[in-house]
Amino acid sequence: MSAMPAFRLGLIVHSTAYAQRSARTQLDVALLAATLDFNLHIYFMGNAVLQLIKRGDTAAALLPAGYRAWASLPGLLEQAELKVFADVACLERLRRNGQETCLPVHACSAFEMRQQMVHCDRLLTL
Amino acid sequence: MSAMPAFRLGLIVHSTAYAQRSARTQLDVALLAATLDFNLHIYFMGNAVLQLIKRGDTAAALLPAGYRAWASLPGLLEQAELKVFADVACLERLRRNGQETCLPVHACSAFEMRQQMVHCDRLLTL
Amino acid sequence: MSADPGKVQACLAHCAAGDSLVLLNTAVSILLEQDWKLALETGVAVYVLADDAAAQGFTQQSTAWKFIDDSAWVELFQRHRHCLSWK
Amino acid sequence: MSADPGKVQACLAHCAAGDSLVLLNTAVSILLEQDWKLALETGVAVYVLADDAAAQGFTQQSTAWKFIDDSAWVELFQRHRHCLSWK
Amino acid sequence: MKCLIIVNESPWQTALSLSALRFGRACDSAGLQIAAVFFREDGVYNALAGTVADAGTPQLSAAWRELAARSGARLLLCSASSQRRLPAGSDLAGFQQTGLADMLELMQLSDRVISF
Amino acid sequence: MKCLIIVNESPWQTALSLSALRFGRACDSAGLQIAAVFFREDGVYNALAGTVADAGTPQLSAAWRELAARSGARLLLCSASSQRRLPAGSDLAGFQQTGLADMLELMQLSDRVISF
Numbered sequence: 001m002s003a004m005p006a007f008r009l010g011l012i013v014h015s016t017a018y019a020q021r022s023a024r025t026q027l028d029v030a031l032l033a034a035t036l037d038f039n040l041h042i043y044f045m046g047n048a049v050l051q052l053i054k055r056g057d058t059a060a061a062l063l064p065a066g067y068r069a070w071a072s073l074p075g076l077l078e079q080a081e082l083k084v085f086a087d088v089a090c091l092e093r094l095r096r097n098g099q100e101t102c103l104p105v106h107a108c109s110a111f112e113m114r115q116q117m118v119h120c121d122r123l124l125t126l
Numbered sequence: 127m128s129a130m131p132a133f134r135l136g137l138i139v140h141s142t143a144y145a146q147r148s149a150r151t152q153l154d155v156a157l158l159a160a161t162l163d164f165n166l167h168i169y170f171m172g173n174a175v176l177q178l179i180k181r182g183d184t185a186a187a188l189l190p191a192g193y194r195a196w197a198s199l200p201g202l203l204e205q206a207e208l209k210v211f212a213d214v215a216c217l218e219r220l221r222r223n224g225q226e227t228c229l230p231v232h233a234c235s236a237f238e239m240r241q242q243m244v245h246c247d248r249l250l251t252l
Numbered sequence: 253m254s255a256d257p258g259k260v261q262a263c264l265a266h267c268a269a270g271d272s273l274v275l276l277n278t279a280v281s282i283l284l285e286q287d288w289k290l291a292l293e294t295g296v297a298v299y300v301l302a303d304d305a306a307a308q309g310f311t312q313q314s315t316a317w318k319f320i321d322d323s324a325w326v327e328l329f330q331r332h333r334h335c336l337s338w339k
Numbered sequence: 340m341s342a343d344p345g346k347v348q349a350c351l352a353h354c355a356a357g358d359s360l361v362l363l364n365t366a367v368s369i370l371l372e373q374d375w376k377l378a379l380e381t382g383v384a385v386y387v388l389a390d391d392a393a394a395q396g397f398t399q400q401s402t403a404w405k406f407i408d409d410s411a412w413v414e415l416f417q418r419h420r421h422c423l424s425w426k
Numbered sequence: 427m428k429c430l431i432i433v434n435e436s437p438w439q440t441a442l443s444l445s446a447l448r449f450g451r452a453c454d455s456a457g458l459q460i461a462a463v464f465f466r467e468d469g470v471y472n473a474l475a476g477t478v479a480d481a482g483t484p485q486l487s488a489a490w491r492e493l494a495a496r497s498g499a500r501l502l503l504c505s506a507s508s509q510r511r512l513p514a515g516s517d518l519a520g521f522q523q524t525g526l527a528d529m530l531e532l533m534q535l536s537d538r539v540i541s542f
Numbered sequence: 543m544k545c546l547i548i549v550n551e552s553p554w555q556t557a558l559s560l561s562a563l564r565f566g567r568a569c570d571s572a573g574l575q576i577a578a579v580f581f582r583e584d585g586v587y588n589a590l591a592g593t594v595a596d597a598g599t600p601q602l603s604a605a606w607r608e609l610a611a612r613s614g615a616r617l618l619l620c621s622a623s624s625q626r627r628l629p630a631g632s633d634l635a636g637f638q639q640t641g642l643a644d645m646l647e648l649m650q651l652s653d654r655v656i657s658f
Contacts, residue, residue, distance in 0.1 A: 017368075017395060018394060018395065019556065021555075028506065059598050062600060063598065065597070111265070133650060142257075143307075147439075147440065147443075147444060150480065155645075164646075173284075186307075188448060189441060223310075225309060235352075251657040253540075276445055277440075303448075322449065322451070323452050323455065329449075330456075391561075409568035410568050413571075414572070416565075417654065422656045438627060467554070471587065474628065477629070509592055511554060511592050
């Protein structure tokens with residue numbers, strides 16, 4: 001299979017970090033889509049954007065590492081575009097707390113997010 | 127096994143109707159405790175009290191029936207007491223909607239509920 | 253499409269005129285709340301799966317929503333290019 | 340004991356002086372919200388599982404809560420007659 | 427019109443797998459082509475047959491196979507999710523293991539996608 | 543002091559089964575007696591061994607057996623939940639099927655109960 005050139009995939013991520021045990025549940029879909037050179041929009045809903053922040057040791061909590069692989073996403077794309085969106089209020093809370101995301105994120109309201117979504121060829125709720 | 131006479135079990139029910147597929151998830155524990163003649167306190171949190179309302183056909187939704195068996199609880203107890211508690215605001219919404227519960231329910235605030243809970247010998251979060 | 257009453261408000265914030273909102277499963281219990289539609293844009297049609305509503309004990313008619321059967325659900329699915337889940 | 344940020348407020352409403360509240364798993368993210376403790380009675384001690392907080396990326400000290408390890412969690416469990424879960 | 431149905435939840439912890447089944451049946455009745463039902467995360471437990479079900483509600487693995495036989499839909503299990511959850515040698519008759527790449531390809535080839 | 547640990551969630555859909563395991567290990571280290579770990583609802587999937595786990599996180603069925611061997615805790619599967627979810631002939635080594643009546647009895651005999 002080869003990606004059709006202009007195909008734009010929107011991934012909608014609802015789960016915050018470790019809401020599931022595996023760190024790879026949504027990540028693997030995004031990484032794969034990137035290697036297929038899809039144009040990629042990723043929408044982090046509410047606290048799901050916490051998947052992108054820096055975290056300490058996860059082994060003591062018996063949790064697998066992995067979320068930092070989000071940072072490798074831009075490097076996997078050849079020609080395709082990547083845009084990442086997250087809730088402005090949630091990003092503001094992170095900023096106040098001194099936390100940064102490992103990917104550049106567009107802060108937007110729910111409504112603005114939705115205006116972006118309609119430009120995707122396909123939306124996948126993860 | 128025979129229940130110790132004064133033993134009071136508090137069951138804390140968080141799930142609303144069909145939050146799980148089976149209607150019996152919390153119900154079976156309550157019915158069994160009643161046949162063992164435990165003193166029984168049941169705390170329906172938030173919308174969990176919707177387990178007690180009258181419902182129409184469930185077969186078309188492919189859901190199992192069963193919640194109406196809550197009504198049989200008082201008949202299973204010989205000597206033991208049964209008290210059922212639910213959130214006052216949620217009961218008010220039901221009343222406004224013309225819906226009744228199939229068991230007599232004490233309407234109370236979260237704090238009043240908690241004052242009752244401490245008198246149980248054991249609390250079980252279901 | 254929302255199946256969780258706790259997620260309906262987040263879902264509403266993403267709706268725009270011309271959208272359809274389908275309530276199913278436990279999300280139909282949101283109909284109990286008087287103010288649940290406050291945050292909804294005008295022009296969003298609200299549908300409730302009739303079989304789920306019956307199973308949940310909610311059968312009151314209203315002009316604010318429309319009960320639909322599963323085949324009408326599929327028609328809505330065909331009519332809209334995207335279907336988002338809030339569960 | 341709460342493991343779900345969406346359930347913490349319901350949990351707080353049930354707390355009274357002398358209680359202990361333990362935040363674990365994803366519930367530690369509630370510490371991001373400035374006002375999360377507004378509804379909490381005074382006299383409720385707040386604990387946060389340190390290993391979960393580290394895994395979630397929250398390590399800021401505060402006088403409003405205390406980080407504890409798993410053995411202190413078990414001590415709290417022993418000290419209180421009842422342990423309720425909000426997950 | 428071709429559609430892809432994605433199931434993320436276990437058969438009993440929520441009623442969503444039932445909703446997905448009802449939706450699949452309604453699609454088939456309406457003459458839509460179901461490209462596949464793709465089971466991810468705890469959805470892969472839908473392939474395991476329990477030994478009893480409550481009266482009035484289907485045994486899901488059999489119900490999915492029946493829908494597949496009638497509609498021609500393939501029943502696909504995400505291999506990453508399956509490996510984490512299902513024991514070696516599980517009886518998964520009617521279901522095929524497949525990768526996320528297949529899901530993305532199916533998604534591209536389908537006109538509509540719905541997730542439960 | 544005797545305690546009962548109840549696990550209601552599947553091994554991967556949330557991290558709660560992990561929290562329960564950590565709590566069980568900490569109880570054992572502190573010298574508490576674990577009367578049993580009782581698995582209800584999707585918690586019974588904890589008895590199934592997947593074939594892979596992510597690096598850094600345990601294969602739970604093996605981890606539960608190890609805790610049981612070390613602490614003497616029994617690993618009990620709610621039979622009603624198991625029958626709905628687990629195929630006949632599943633390898634459930636180290637876990638025993640039991641009824642809700644046993645759970646209620648264990649609860650009465652335990653000094654503390656915790657649910658995950």
